[in-house]
Amino acid sequence: MKKAVILLSGGLDSATCLALAKRDGFKPYTLSFRYGQRHEFELDSAKQIARANGVNDHVIQDIDLRTFGGSALTDEIDVPKDRDENAISDEIPVTYVPARNTIFLSFALAYAEVIGAQDIFIGVNALDYSGYPDCRPEYIESFQIMANLATKSSVEGNKGISIHTPLIQMTKAEIIQTGTELGVDYSITHSCYDPNENGISCGHCDACHLRRNGFEAAGLTDPLPYSD
Amino acid sequence: MKKAVILLSGGLDSATCLALAKRDGFKPYTLSFRYGQRHEFELDSAKQIARANGVNDHVIQDIDLRTFGGSALTDEIDVPKDRDENAISDEIPVTYVPARNTIFLSFALAYAEVIGAQDIFIGVNALDYSGYPDCRPEYIESFQIMANLATKSSVEGNKGISIHTPLIQMTKAEIIQTGTELGVDYSITHSCYDPNENGISCGHCDACHLRRNGFEAAGLTDPLPYSD
Numbered sequence: 001m002k003k004a005v006i007l008l009s010g011g012l013d014s015a016t017c018l019a020l021a022k023r024d025g026f027k028p029y030t031l032s033f034r035y036g037q038r039h040e041f042e043l044d045s046a047k048q049i050a051r052a053n054g055v056n057d058h059v060i061q062d063i064d065l066r067t068f069g070g071s072a073l074t075d076e077i078d079v080p081k082d083r084d085e086n087a088i089s090d091e092i093p094v095t096y097v098p099a100r101n102t103i104f105l106s107f108a109l110a111y112a113e114v115i116g117a118q119d120i121f122i123g124v125n126a127l128d129y130s131g132y133p134d135c136r137p138e139y140i141e142s143f144q145i146m147a148n149l150a151t152k153s154s155v156e157g158n159k160g161i162s163i164h165t166p167l168i169q170m171t172k173a174e175i176i177q178t179g180t181e182l183g184v185d186y187s188i189t190h191s192c193y194d195p196n197e198n199g200i201s202c203g204h205c206d207a208c209h210l211r212r213n214g215f216e217a218a219g220l221t222d223p224l225p226y227s228d
Numbered sequence: 229m230k231k232a233v234i235l236l237s238g239g240l241d242s243a244t245c246l247a248l249a250k251r252d253g254f255k256p257y258t259l260s261f262r263y264g265q266r267h268e269f270e271l272d273s274a275k276q277i278a279r280a281n282g283v284n285d286h287v288i289q290d291i292d293l294r295t296f297g298g299s300a301l302t303d304e305i306d307v308p309k310d311r312d313e314n315a316i317s318d319e320i321p322v323t324y325v326p327a328r329n330t331i332f333l334s335f336a337l338a339y340a341e342v343i344g345a346q347d348i349f350i351g352v353n354a355l356d357y358s359g360y361p362d363c364r365p366e367y368i369e370s371f372q373i374m375a376n377l378a379t380k381s382s383v384e385g386n387k388g389i390s391i392h393t394p395l396i397q398m399t400k401a402e403i404i405q406t407g408t409e410l411g412v413d414y415s416i417t418h419s420c421y422d423p424n425e426n427g428i429s430c431g432h433c434d435a436c437h438l439r440r441n442g443f444e445a446a447g448l449t450d451p452l453p454y455s456d
Contacts, residue, residue: 063291068342099338102378106334110327114296139377146370150330150362 001027003117004164005108008032008058010045012189012211013167016179017123018053020166023182029115030058031108035100036066041199045190052185057115061107065097081194081204101134102143105163109147112161120147121164127171140165172214180220187223196227203228229255231345232392233336236260236286238273240417240439241395244407245351246281248394251410257343258286259336263328264294269427273418280413285343289335293325309422309432329362330371333391337375340389348375349392355399368393400442408448415451424455431456 004026008014021028032046043060050058101124108120124135133139140163148160167175179186191211192201201208203226215222232254236242249256260274271288278286329352336348352363361367368391376388395403407414419439420429429436431454443450 059295061292061295064289065338067287067289068339097338098341098380099334099378102337102374103331103334106327106331109330110293110325111296113326133380134378136377139374142370142374142377146330146367146374149364149367149370150327152326152361 001025002119003027003029003056003112003115004119004121005112005115005117006030006055006121007104007108007123008046008049009123010042010047010049010190011123011207012179012184012186012191012214013123013125013175014046015049015184015186015189016175016182017121017167018049018055019179019182019184021119021121021164022053026119026121028053028055029111029117030055031104031111032058032060033104033107034060034062035097035103036064038193039195039199041192041195042190044199045188048188049185052188059111063103063107065100065103068098080206081202083206083209099134101132101139105143105147109151109161113151118159119162119164121166123167124165125170125172125175126168135168137165137168140168171217172210173217176214176218176220180218189224191224200225200227202226229253230347231255231257231284231340231343232347232349233340233343233345234258234283234349235332235336235351236274236277237351238270238275238277238418239351239435240407240412240414240419240442241351241353241403242274243277243412243414243417244403244410245349245395246277246283247407247410247412249347249349249392250281254347254349256281256283257339257345258283259332259339260286260288261332261335262288262290263325263331264292266421267423267427269420269423270418272427273416276416277413280416287339291331291335293328293331296326308434309430311434311437327362329360329367333371333375337379337389341379346387347390347392349394351395352393353398353400353403354396363396365393365396368396399445400438401445404442404446404448408446417452419452428453428455430454 004021006018006021006028008030018028030050032043112120126135144163191207193205193207194202201224232249234246234249234256236258258278260271340348354363372391419435421433421435422430429452
C-alpha cells in the first residue's frame, strides 16, 4: 500500500478526505496543526477521527501564526455571524488566515519526504469558500509544481509529489453524502469557528451555516448539537 | 520606503542578503526560525545582526521539524567533516532538511501579507549547495508563481509577491566581497553546523569549509575564531 499524508483539521471536509484516501487504497498518515486557533475542539476532533480510522501516525505540529496576526481565527476579532451564502462565497473573509494552506502543505511536504510518501491529500473546497485564494485549483496546481522542484524526489528522478483535492469541486451536500456512504462518523467532526466553552457549536458562524445547509441539502441529519 | 521580509538565519549569506535589501531601499522586517536545530548559536547571531541593522521587527518563529525527523541538522546523525567541495556540491547532503526553504518561505509569505509587504528576500545560493533542490532558481520561480496564487494580493489585483535571491549565482567569495563593501559585520555571523559548547566553529564541517575558502578566495580575513 502506498503511503499518503492527509491534512486533518477535525472538520467534516478533512474527515471525508481521509475516508476517500483510504477508499483509494492509501495507507494514511495524518497531520494537524496547533496554530494559535481560538480553541482546541477541532484538534480533539482530529485526534478522534485519526483513532477511529486507525491511521498509522497522527502528527500534531505546533506553529504560532499569532506571531504575525491578521485573522479572526487567531486574533481577537469577532467571528461574523448569520451571513448569507453569497456573502460567504464572494469576498475574502476576516477568518482567512494569511498563507495558511501554503504553510500546512509545506509541512505536509516535509512529512511526505521523510516517510517516503508521494501523495498528499487536502480537503480544500473551491465552491463554499471561493473567497479564499488558497482553495482554488490553480493555486493547488502551482503548489504541486513547486513541490516537485523543492524536494529530493524530483532530483532523484522519482514520480514526484501529487497533491490530491478530491473535494475541490463538490458541494457541501455532495461531500456529506459521499462521506456518509463511506461510513464517516460526522458526530466526531467539528466545524464551528466560535463554539461555547463546552465545545458546542454556535450554529451562526459561516462554518455552521455551510454545514447545516449541507446536511439539509443532502437530506441527512447533522449528528452535532448546536447551542441555538 | 517599501517593506520587505528578509529570512535571517544568522549565517553570512542571510546577513549579506539583508544588507543588499537595505541598499536597494527596502525597510527590513526579519524572520528567523527555532526549528529544532542542534544549537542556538545561529539564532543568537540572527538577533545580533537584526539589532546591528536596526530592523523594524525581528520575528522568531518556533516550529519543530524534529517531529518528522530526517536530517543531520535536527537529528542525532553525525555532521560530515573535511569533505572536498565537489562532494559538497554534487550530492544531496545528510544536512538537507526536507522542505525547509518551502516552510521558511511560506511563513515569510504569511508575514509579508500581514504587514503589507510584497517583497521577500532569501539568501539561497545555487553554486555552493547545488545538491539542495530548494536552492535552485527554478524552484524559487515556482514558489513565486504559487505565492501569487496563494494570497489576497493576487485576488485583489496588486502587483504581487516578488521573491528576491540576490546571492543565488554568486560565489562565496563574491558574497563576502559584496557584504564587506556594504559594511556587513561578519564577526557576528555564524556558519558552523557543529560548534563546540561555547559556540566556537569547528572549522571542518561543510559550512566551515565553504566559509573559510570563501574568505581566502576573497583575499579577506575571516573575523571568526575556529576551534582547530
